Amino acid sequence: AQKITQTQPGMFVQEKEAVTLDCTYDTSDPSYGLFWYKQPSSGEMIFLIYQGSYDQQNATEGRYSLNFQKARKSANLVISASQLGDSAMYFCAMREGTNRDDKIIFGKGTRLHILP
Amino acid sequence: DSGVTQTPKHLITATGQRVTLRCSPRSGDLSVYWYQQSLDQGLQFLIQYYNGEERAKGNILERFSAQQFPDLHSELNLSSLELGDSALYFCASSAGVGNSPLHFGNGTRLTVT
Numbered sequence: 001a002q003k004i005t006q007t008q009p010g011m012f013v014q015e016k017e018a019v020t021l022d023c024t025y026d027t028s029d030p031s032y033g034l035f036w037y038k039q040p041s042s043g044e045m046i047f048l049i050y051q052g053s054y055d056q057q058n059a060t061e062g063r064y065s066l067n068f069q070k071a072r073k074s075a076n077l078v079i080s081a082s083q084l085g086d087s088a089m090y091f092c093a094m095r096e097g098t099n100r101d102d103k104i105i106f107g108k109g110t111r112l113h114i115l116p
Numbered sequence: 117d118s119g120v121t122q123t124p125k126h127l128i129t130a131t132g133q134r135v136t137l138r139c140s141p142r143s144g145d146l147s148v149y150w151y152q153q154s155l156d157q158g159l160q161f162l163i164q165y166y167n168g169e170e171r172a173k174g175n176i177l178e179r180f181s182a183q184q185f186p187d188l189h190s191e192l193n194l195s196s197l198e199l200g201d202s203a204l205y206f207c208a209s210s211a212g213v214g215n216s217p218l219h220f221g222n223g224t225r226l227t228v229t
């Protein structure tokens with residue numbers, strides 16, 4: 001069963017607008033972590049932001065924020081004031097548990113295109 | 117720069133051959149993960165090691181194997197290669213606890229002809 005779902009294969013957004021990339025997850029473990037990564041066309045994977053299941057506040061990192069709705073099992077990434085350089089593939093990922101022997105699984109990604 | 121080093125960057129080989137991909141984790145990180153990314157696909161988890169021991173396994177084929185050495189570097193061995201094994205193979209490392217993110221290497225692009 002797919003545990004991370006990203007329902008938007010592609011998105012087109014005008015420069016300077018805010019963007020919301022959707023991510024829903026499925027787990028029965030009360031302890032988990034959610035990550036977002038950016039993969040530009042050059043191919044590297046860039047860590048953007050992390051949200052822990054017990055964190056009381058939504059995570060923020062510069063222009064990135066995570067809209068964490070625990071009851072709905074969603075962890076949407078919000079990019080404010082989008083820039084041309086934000087055009088990339090974005091992946092949501094989840095780590096279940098806090099043990100050392102956990103695997104981190106990724107969604108299929110959303111390709112974001114920022115239009116000038 | 118993530119601090120994770122993967123070699124080689126590119127690898128072109130023929131079907132039926134065997135190759136070894138190498139990864140040096142970020143200094144201080146004990147966990148190493150291997151992922152496969154096929155064209156326009158997400159990242160498929162292959163295997164994870166923590167301090168030399170295998171800890172989690174994903175959809176790794178029997179033709180593939182990996183190990184983590186005492187100095188914490190890791191190798192992914194791919195044998196009896198098929199055309200469908202062509203992909204970008206990522207290594208990532210982390211401290212292996214809680215909220216520590218994965219730090220990715222730049223990947224090895226494998227082309228099987």
